[in-house]
Amino acid sequence: MPKLTVNGVEVEVEDGSTVLHACEEAGVEIPRFCYHDRLSIAGNCRMCLVDMERAPKPVASCAMPAGEGMVIRTDTDRVKKAREGVMEFLLINHPLDCPICDQGGECDLQDQAMGYGFDSSRYEENKRAVEDKHMGPLISTTMTRCIHCTRCVRFATEVAGVPELGAIGRGENMEITTYLEKTLASELSANVIDLCPVGALTSKPYAFAARPWELSKTESVDVMDAVGSNIRVDARGAQVMRVLPRLNEDINEEWISDKTRYAIDGLRRQRLDRPYIRGRDGKLSPASWDEAFTVIAAKMKKAKPAAIAAITGDQCDAESMFALKTLFDKLGSGSIDCRQDGTKIGGARAGYLFNSTIAGIDEADALLIIGSNPRTEAAVLNARIRRNWLSTRMPVGVVGPEMDLTYDAENLGDDPAILADILSGKSKFAAKLKRAKRPMIIIGMGALARNDGGAILGQAHAIADAYGVVAGDWNGFNVLHNAASRVAGLDLGLTPGRGGLDVDGIYKAASADKLDLVWLHAADEIEEAMFEKTFVVYQGHHGDRGAHVADVILPGAAYTEKDGIYLNTEGRVQYAARATFPPGEAREDWTIIRALAGRLGINLGFDTIDELRGAMFELVPHFADRDEIKPARWAKFGSKTKMTSDAVGTAVETFHMTCAISRASETMGQCLMALQADAARDAAE
C-alpha cells in the first residue's frame, strides 16, 4: 500500500495502482483519452501528464505505477503547458466539424479542449483526411476525427474477444480499421461507440437524430435477455431515441449488448395501438375498449373455469403477471403458465436461479456449460466469463453444439448421456471439475426446454452435489434464462395450480378444441397453429405471432412505456421506469386486467399500482427489496426420470431476433443480413 503526495495531499492507494488512480483518490481530475478503467493501459494519448518530483519531464500518470513516497503535482505551469501542448497536437488533425458531429455535446475532446486546451491554433497547413471505414450497420465512422486512442481496438480484442479491429500504418498514416472492412462480428460491438472519446465512431441508426441536451433521460432496465442490464432510455417526445448502458458493477458493468441498444426501433413498428376484434369474416377490425371487453366478458362468463387458460410472455412486468394470476385465481382456473417455451423448471428457487450471481463468475475456477450459448443468450455475461478465462485460463466444458464463445471451451459432445459420464467420473472433464475449488455449472434453456428437461436438471443437480458446486458460501449452480420475466413469473407462482394445464397441456387441449378461452399475455414464442380452434385473447404490444391467432387484441405497453418490476436470471429485483407513453389507445398492462376484472364484477383488491405492489409484496416480500437478491436455499429439484438421447441444443439461434420487439426492428434485420453476407463471403473463399 504505497503512500504518495498529490498536490500536497497525502493518499494511500492499493498495490498495483497507478499515479492516475492516486490522483483520483486525492480528488484531482486528470484529463485522459486513451486510458479506460476496464481496458489495458496504452499510454498513447499523453493527455494525463503530471509532474513527478525528481523526474526530468512530465510522466504519463496512467502508465506510471504508484510508488512509495512519490510527490506528484498536477497544478504546476509545466503540467498546464504540457496539457495545452498535447491538446494542440491532437487538434492539429482534428476537424472543426462539431456542429455536424453527433458526438457534439457529449464529446471528451470537446470538453477537454475547453477545460485544458489552448485558446487558438497556430497550425496553418492542411489537415490530414482519412477515408471512412465500413464497420457494419451499427457503427458509423468518420475516421478523420480519430485521435488514435485505440480504445476500440482494445475493447474488441480484450472484452468482446473478437480481434478484428486494428491500427494499420503508422505515424500520421495510422488508421483504425477492421480486417478488410468486415462487419465487426460481436454482440457487444456497439460499445465502441460509447468508448470512442471523439466522434470517429458514432451510432449509425441514431445518426443526426437528436442532440443529447434535448433528450429526457430515464433510468431503466433492459428486457432483451434475462441479464437485466441497467440502461438509460433517452426519449424525445413520444419516441425512444436511444438506449445507453448504465453502470452496474454487479450486472453489466458498463456494457450492453447490441440488441439491448438497437432493438428499440422495433418499438415504432408493428405496434398494436388500439383494440381489435376478429369478425365473422375472420378479419381483425378496430374496436373500442368497451366493445373488446364486452366480447371477452361474454366469453368468460359462459366458460367453465377449467376451460380458461393463460400463457405469459418473456418480457412481462411482474405487476401485470401478478394481476393476471390474481384474476385467474378469482376465476378459479389453475391453467396459467409463464414458461411459454415449455421449460421444465419451477419449485425450489435454487433450481431456477443464477445462484452464484453474475459477479460470482469472477470467482469460478472451472465451468461446465450445459445446453446454453452464453454469447448469444447473455452477451454481457459472456464477456465476464471471458474476462475470468483470460486471467485464469479456467477450464470450460460445453455439453451442446460446437460454438465460438470467444474463449477456449472444450466441447464434450451434445449427447445428454455425457452428463452421466461426468457424474460417474468417466468423462475427462470430471477430473477438472474435481480439482476446482469453486466449480460452476451454467445450464441453459437448450437443456431444460425439452420433454426430459426435468431429468437433465436432476442430473445437473447430482453433478453439483458430487463435485462440490455447492459448498460453504459458494453456490455455483446457475440457470441461465433467456426471458426477462421468467424468474418473476416463477416466484409469483405462474405455474399450473391444482388440475391446471401447463403450456404443453394448453396446446393439447386447445388443438382438441377443449378450451373456451386462452389468454396470451405478450406470449409470442408460441406454436400459433395450436390455437386455430380456440378463442384467443392477445394482450401485448406488437402485432407478432400471438396477435396473428388472436380473436381479440388488447393493446398493452412495451417495457419502455410502463413502470415495472423485473427479476433477472440471478433473481435480482430491478425496477424499470416509464420513458414514454404507450402509443394510441394502448394502456399499461396491469390496468387492462384490472379494467376487465371490473367488467366481470371481480374485485382484484387493488386500484392503483401502489395497492397492486402492496398486495404483491405480501405474496412475495422479496420483490420489495430493490436491487437485492434473495439467496435461494439449496434444495431438491429436477426429476429422476430417464433422459432421451436427443442432442442438447441451445435456445437462441439468432442473437438479433429473439422477441417481438427485435423481430420488428429494422436495425436488427440489417445486422442479421450483414453477418449472413460476411459468412457467405467467407464460405465462398
Added chain:
Amino acid sequence: MSIDARIAENQPESFAFTSENEAEIKRIVAKYPKGRQASAVMPLLDLAQRQHDNWIPMAAIELIAKKLDMAEIRVLEVATFYTMFNLKPVGKYFLQACTTTPCWLRGSDNMMRCIKDRFGISSGETSACGRFSLLEVECLGACVNAPILQVNDDFYEDLDYASTGALLDALEADTPLPVGSVTGRSGSEATGGATSLSALKPAE
C-alpha cells in the same frame, strides 16, 4: 489511405511456403517460448516476401496468422507498420533511397534527381519497364558514407548524380557493381586516405 489503397489490386488466390521455408519457419518459431510464437511474425513476413518476388500477398498474411495463431488484423498491423514490407508488387530492383538529414546534406537530392531523370519515377512508384521501384526511406544507418541507395539487400554509398547513373546503367544491364562505396574507399575510411595511425598500417 485505406487498406485497399495499401495492398495490391491483383491478389493471388493462395500462398504456400516452400518446403525449405517451412523448415526455416520451424527453426524460427522454436526460438521463442511456448505460447509466444507470435513473436515470429516479422521473420515470417520476411520469408514470405523473399519467396514471393519481394512483396507480400494477403493470402500470405492470412497463412501466417493461421500458422502463428494470431488474428489476421494483428499480422496486417505489423505488415503495414514497417516500410520494409511491400504489400504491392515491386520491380526486380527495389531502390530504397535515404533522404534523412545526413544523406540530404551530402546530396541525396542529386541521387533522387538522377533516378527521376532516368525512369520518371518518384517515391512509391515503379518504372515503365517494371524492373525498378523507388521508395524514399528514413535513415539507413550508414551516415558516414552518405548518401545511400539500398538496392534490394545491398547498400551503395557515396553516390552523386553521375555515379548513381552509372549504378543504374549496371543494374539495367543486370551486371551489378560491387557493393559498398562507389568511390572505391574501403568501409568508412576517410575519403582523403588515412591521416593517422599510419605506423600501425600493415606492411604491403
